Amino acid sequence: MSLDIVVCVKTNPDAQMIRIKNREPVLEAIPYKVGDLEKNALEAALQLRDAAGGGTIRALTVVEGDRKIRETIKEALAMGADEAVIVADPALAGADQAGIAAALAAAVAKIGACDVLLFGEGSTDNYSGQVGARVAELLGWPQIGYAKKLALAGGGIEAERSMDEMIETLAAPLPVAVTVVSEINEPRPISLMNILKAGKKPVTEWTLADLGLDAVGAQKRIVSNLAEEQDRKHVLFAGAVDEQVDAFVNALVKEGVVGR
Amino acid sequence: MERVDCIVVGGGLAGLAAAYGLAAEGLEVMVLERGNYAGAKNVTGGRLYMDPIRALYPELWEEAPFERAVARESITMMGDGAHTTVEVASDRFAGAQPQSYTVLRARFDQWFADKAAEKGAMIVPNMKVDELLREGGGDGRPGRVIGIRAGGDEIGADVTIVAEGVLGMLASAAGLRAEPAARDSALGFKEVIELPAGVIEDRWRLNEGEGAAHLFMGTVTRGMLGGGFVYTNKESISVGVVVGMAAMLQQAEPVESYKLLDEFKELPQIAPLVKGGTVAEYSAHAIAEGGIARVPKLFGDGYLLAGDAAGLSLNALVTVRGMDFAIASGYHAARAVATAKKAGDTSVAGLARYERALRESFVLKDLETSRAIPRIVENPRLFMHYPRAVSKLAESVFTIGAQPSPRLAKTVWKGARRDFLSLATLKDLWSLRKM
Amino acid sequence: MADILVYSEKADAALELVAKGREWAAELGLGLSAACLGAGAAEAASALAAHGADRIFVSDAAFDGLPADTVAAALAAAAAEAGATVVLIASTRRGKELGGRVAQKLGAGCVSDVNALTLEHGELVADRYAYGGATVAREVITTAVKVFAVMPKTFAVGDPVAGAGAVVPLPAPAASAVRVVGRRAKEGEAVDLTAAPRIVGVGRGFAARDDLRLGTELADALHAELACTKSLADFEWLPESRILGLSGAKTKPDLYLAVGVSGQIQHTVGVSSARLIAAVNTDKEAPIFALADYGIVGDLYAVVPALVAKLQSL
Ligand SMILES: Cc1cc2nc3c(=O)[nH]c(=O)nc-3n(C[C@H](O)[C@H](O)[C@H](O)COP(=O)(O)OP(=O)(O)OC[C@H]3O[C@@H](n4cnc5c(N)ncnc54)[C@H](O)[C@@H]3O)c2cc1C
């Protein structure tokens, strides 16, 4: 069986590097990378495709604004996607989940060959968990959220999904939209060889016009986006372990959080 | 083995300048950088001198993310409880073609990497090169460098440009250069401290967009070779201390080197300048100080060395110059490789044009002119005696005591005779003729 | 008449939203409706009615497994019927995915994982974490219909009110293509990390599952609750109920002691309001130290036993 898979991949500013200045996040000069959960989705795609015995994996990304993306999306190709499809259009600047979902759904329709559409359960920066559901709705496909195990079964897909209090096993026919959680797998490390090969894989770029779409305006207004204030003491204890531990515990005692 | 035309080890300025040039020539080039991104692990004071490199890649400098054009240079000699500052401002420093700009590497190198990628270079972050692959060496000869091993994979290349920075571990391990000795190295500690642009302009009396460079010598390093620096960036300042490794090792009491930076920041001359700022970044990095005498052979069968990895940097007393050398050596490396590839000869003979080009450029010329500096600056009197003496003398000139004052000329003469006219100082003066 | 429409598959979460919805409905001059779907819908409906919902849309379709597509269809039908301008859903996992789907059906903007929702100058302003928890974004939805998925426990359940809401039957939506094959309870005991005054958090610095014993001993010596990073729960070394962070508990203990935890933002958002934060980590560059009041740079395998001994000697 041949299984065509599209993985929706978002590239985000490296969350670990975002610094806070005057309570505002500083995004300047922060490199972008493929989201953590989307790496799980890519890994799931590779495993499903292997299980099916063939098929094409496409990494699909929508860029909000005129950010450079070709380099960043290579990470997905290096992980093993066969092709990349980029939707980039100045009119997408400031788009939120509805706009991104509209572009993704139209691109999936244009790609055509898609049995399984994979998402992360949430994107690294927004973690809104909406985009997968919105795309499924636009395409009119069934959806399975929070998959922690995926397998092909009976011509369709079977998934264990991790809900708040239970594990649910669901079955759905193809095509289907699936969002994955981080425990589903450990994404494979990227090898240099694959990075080299990634440079030669096809990358398609579409604008909104190519997809027959007009700009989708934002549906939300950000009133503010500030970090909580933190005022910490930053005391590191030096010396041998015993000295460190003594000083550490004494400090906690003084603070009144341990001991009598 | 998979192959590319050229592998560049290290995504610092030397590596990126090489990759940019190679990609522009249409060669398949891959840059391997062990940091999270280009610029993540790179440290500079720092300012970039433009005149030496303006004509190389002129299209780049129009849009480069520089911080501020340095309009004013100051040097402060610090004694005990007194210091003297010489300040030089010139319309030409920050004029239409500023002679130097302050830069922040995290931003600058990422931008440079983007430019190289736009030209078609493959930039691979998070990838540490573990080994240079060789073929046919032995008997103390390195043999031909045929590629690299990284992350368990081996990739071949016609030419490998080693631009791994000052420690040069791969090159040393492959026998392409000697390991740097303590005597030829210094250590730099630096913080980037954020301040609003307006505050910087007020504190340093600067016009919008202009910057200041301020160097300190004397008690900052407790008399050890080196000094302190403050550079103004757009919305931050770079504050740091550089100390010679050998001088540091010679101290009777071990120097907790990072403390030097804290002490520097607490000095009454510095504290008000950094007041209210937030530390955004701390870094420590080695600096090559050996000068031309320690520059290894710059090319061989299948490889070139560029930037700090080739010892191409210059430490004249307290200013460090390395970025312009790195960019220029990367540029010439790219040209040499492109020409060698076209000629179909990437052997020693084919790559020799690289060193020839560097000899004809400012890179090896300036290093040659400064050949004596590394040994001159080993003289501790430069970093202890003179800053003190200058400060003391200047102080006495400006002192009016309760007793009737002697003539000014007499005060100066007395101080000068005491501190500047001994056999030792005359010898020092004689040695300086080679600077 | 325009309404606020409330839905959650969890009865108590629905009651929380009804309590707050009641308040806002009064203030904004709106009606309050609720929807109850699937098994037990009828009882849930009467509870909601007793707490002040004017109209309760009930469907007796099977909704086996509450698949997002059919639930969204039913909810959209209810919203249309009620002329809802505000839809409040509890941001459980089901609720969160439902939020996106129903918003798409309604042409509505949606904010999920809302941890505070306030009425300011007649506008609902939703707070949620952004950039993995580094900041709190305050957002206003600008579409005519607004969907908010609000974290359970954001609001308190109110007292019952007089008067009974009307039950409105909903037509059954088309069946979902998704089928429930099986269902089992999640393993691991329930813990309420938010109630613990002291918490010891363990992370990947622990090399093996058995080594967590050290973490437990430390927690005991501190009279603290044991918590973990998501990574350890992903390995199934500890249950999900012990995760601190963006996808786990958000706590405000007097002391949080992180051991072998790097302190990535998605984790620290769960403890950034702690009065004191302390950390043990071999890497002095680990981000946790940037947030810590007290820290030991060292190997937990050496530090933790010494800490336990010292604490026990107090
Ligand atoms: C405190 C201080 C102040 C300075 N001030 C100035 C100044 O004001 N002006 C000036 O011009 N110069 C200054 N310099 C010198 C200047 O920073 C260097 O000369 C310059 O950075 C050299 O560039 P490079 O590309 O050769 O090396 P680097 O910038 O060090 O780049 C080398 C790169 O190679 C990478 N690398 C190393 N090993 C590997 C490996 N095995 N695999 C993959 N990647 C690897 C590193 O991560 C790094 O990114 C200063 C230096 C210091 C430390």
Ligand SMILES: Cc1cc2nc3c(=O)[nH]c(=O)nc-3n(C[C@H](O)[C@H](O)[C@H](O)COP(=O)(O)OP(=O)(O)OC[C@H]3O[C@@H](n4cnc5c(N)ncnc54)[C@H](O)[C@@H]3O)c2cc1C
């Ligand atoms: C959308 C999203 C949501 C997420 N939500 C959460 C969440 O709710 N909660 C959460 O925790 N994470 C969450 N994560 C994951 C998070 O980003 C981090 O991956 C995770 O917190 C890291 O766990 P860790 O600190 O245990 O592991 P690591 O990051 O691997 O850190 C291990 C640390 O242990 C130290 N160490 C190693 N050996 C020793 C030793 N012998 N002694 C002492 N120290 C040692 C290391 O220096 C290192 O700092 C989320 C991620 C995403 C993308």
Ligand SMILES: Nc1ncnc2c1ncn2[C@@H]1O[C@H](COP(=O)(O)O)[C@@H](O)[C@H]1O
């Ligand atoms: N701009 C985008 N391009 C491609 N996929 C995206 C984009 N934004 C979100 N997604 C996908 O939708 C998932 C959920 O995103 P979010 O709704 O932002 O939490 C992500 O894990 C991705 O799989």
